[in-house]
Amino acid sequence: MNAAPKIVDSVLREIEAREDQIVALTQDLIRFPTVNPPGEAYRPCAEYLGNRLLKRGFQVEYVRAEGTPGDSDKYPRINVVARREGKRKGPCVHFNSHIDVVQTGAGWTVDPFGGEVKDGKVYGRGACDMKGGLAASVVAVEALLDSGFDLPGAVEISGTVDEESGGYGGVAYLAERGWFSQPRVDHVIIPEPLNVDRVCIGHRGVWWAEIETLGRIAHGSMPFLGDSAIRHMSAVLEKIEHELYPALAARHSDMPVVPEGARQSTMNINSLHGGEGEEFTGLPVPCVADSCRMIIDRRFLIEETIESVKGEVTALLDRVAKERPSFKYKMRELFSVQPSMADRDGPVASATAKAVRQILGKEAQIVCSPGTYDQKHVDRIGKLKDCIAYGPGVLDLAHQPDEWVGIADMVNSAKVMAVSTMDLLTRG
Numbered sequence: 184m185n186a187a188p189k190i191v192d193s194v195l196r197e198i199e200a201r202e203d204q205i206v207a208l209t210q211d212l213i214r215f216p217t218v219n220p221p222g223e224a225y226r227p228c229a230e231y232l233g234n235r236l237l238k239r240g241f242q243v244e245y246v247r248a249e250g251t252p253g254d255s256d257k258y259p260r261i262n263v264v265a266r267r268e269g270k271r272k273g274p275c276v277h278f279n280s281h282i283d284v285v286q287t288g289a290g291w292t293v294d295p296f297g298g299e300v301k302d303g304k305v306y307g308r309g310a311c312d313m314k315g316g317l318a319a320s321v322v323a324v325e326a327l328l329d330s331g332f333d334l335p336g337a338v339e340i341s342g343t344v345d346e347e348s349g350g351y352g353g354v355a356y357l358a359e360r361g362w363f364s365q366p367r368v369d370h371v372i373i374p375e376p377l378n379v380d381r382v383c384i385g386h387r388g389v390w391w392a393e394i395e396t397l398g399r400i401a402h403g404s405m406p407f408l409g410d411s412a413i414r415h416m417s418a419v420l421e422k423i424e425h426e427l428y429p430a431l432a433a434r435h436s437d438m439p440v441v442p443e444g445a446r447q448s449t450m451n452i453n454s455l456h457g458g459e460g461e462e463f464t465g466l467p468v469p470c471v472a473d474s475c476r477m478i479i480d481r482r483f484l485i486e487e488t489i490e491s492v493k494g495e496v497t498a499l500l501d502r503v504a505k506e507r508p509s510f511k512y513k514m515r516e517l518f519s520v521q522p523s524m525a526d527r528d529g530p531v532a533s534a535t536a537k538a539v540r541q542i543l544g545k546e547a548q549i550v551c552s553p554g555t556y557d558q559k560h561v562d563r564i565g566k567l568k569d570c571i572a573y574g575p576g577v578l579d580l581a582h583q584p585d586e587w588v589g590i591a592d593m594v595n596s597a598k599v600m601a602v603s604t605m606d607l608l609t610r611g
């Protein structure tokens with residue numbers, strides 16, 4: 184810790200005294216129903232955040248991601264980036280939060296956009312993922328600015344959109360335009376809900392593809408005159424079950440992915456459709472299926488390449504073809520994300536882990552996320568490796584009904600964010 188201990192103590196006291204502000208800010212953010220899709224209330228939510236930071240001496244800019252998926256005059260993809268310059272030269276620490284939330288779904292016992300406070304928790308869609316984290320980072324930085332800490336370098340806070348749908352109108356768009364690259368930014372903390380005592384250094388990769396097996400239509404009473412695409416697909420499934428799944432399970436990783444079950448390559452069969460369309464009325468007609476389609480969702484490790492992931496599936500299909508003379512297939516790639524992993528001993532991960540130890544009195548768990556988040560864009564597009572996720576929400580509550588964030592966790596994570604920011608800004 185380079186910052187004077189007296190200043191650190193006063194910052195921590197300031198944050199404790201601002202518990203009500205953290206709660207109120209979280210409630211205000213939850214009350215903007217920023218549901219994605221379609222991208223509701225992005226502008227008022229971004230402006231609310233921008234106006235607050237403008238009053239605190241931040242330079243505030245709004246960036247609309249024109250032409251990105253879903254962007255329209257009715258649902259503009261509005262991002263806000265606020266920057267506060269320090270008194271002298273130094274690095275820049277950036278806190279990035281997505282302001283979009285997923286649909287509410289069924290099963291709520293509270294108003295999803297009410298921001299109700301009960302038993303030390305704030306409830307609502309986005310409380311955990313990740314408006315509570317955003318509120319904690321804002322109050323952490325405000326407390327730091329008010330403490331008399333001689334801020335070198337710069338601090339940035341952004342509220343970005345569309346993380347839940349891939350981040351193309353949010354962090355990806357900004358990263359393509361230099362907002363997440365050196366020399367502008369040096370360290371990025373994304374307050375995603377990975378639990379208050381964990382530092383998340385990255386995430387696995389994603390590859391989605393559709394495999395279609397092809398057959399020949401014939402009368403269902405004489406299937407031997409046709410060629411069933413469903414039977415071909417069943418041969419594919421057999422190979423997946425007995426060859427691919429064991430191979431994936433045996434692949435061990437240096438990525439500390441949580442939960443434990445995700446610490447390997449995985450593949451989910453997202454959907455499977457063959458033969459008669461699902462929306463027929465009346466009785467089905469007797470036909471041999473000439474097409475069967477399957478969508479796969481493959482999650483891969485930093486030790487794998489996307490080429491090897493694809494190659495493994497095409498090799499499997501080619502093995503099926505050797506055993507089944509009339510086997511024909513098509514493969515269509517739908518979506519991919521590269522895995523990302525920061526150095527666990529790098530500045531931002533080590534400063535945050537050290538701050539967790541100081542504030543919570545225990546070792547931070549260094550983890551990777553089973554799914555992806557915006558770190559991929561900071562890493563791959565912005566070419567900025569020193570990026571982690573650290574925030575107060577409980578991972579398992581994300582996207583659930585009655586989502587909440589703990590008030591004590593928000594206060595503690597704000598302290599961790601403030602201490603690690605001071606550390607990062609005053610190193611060398």
Ligand SMILES: [Zn+2]
Binds near residue numbers: 375
């Ligand atoms: Zn999130």
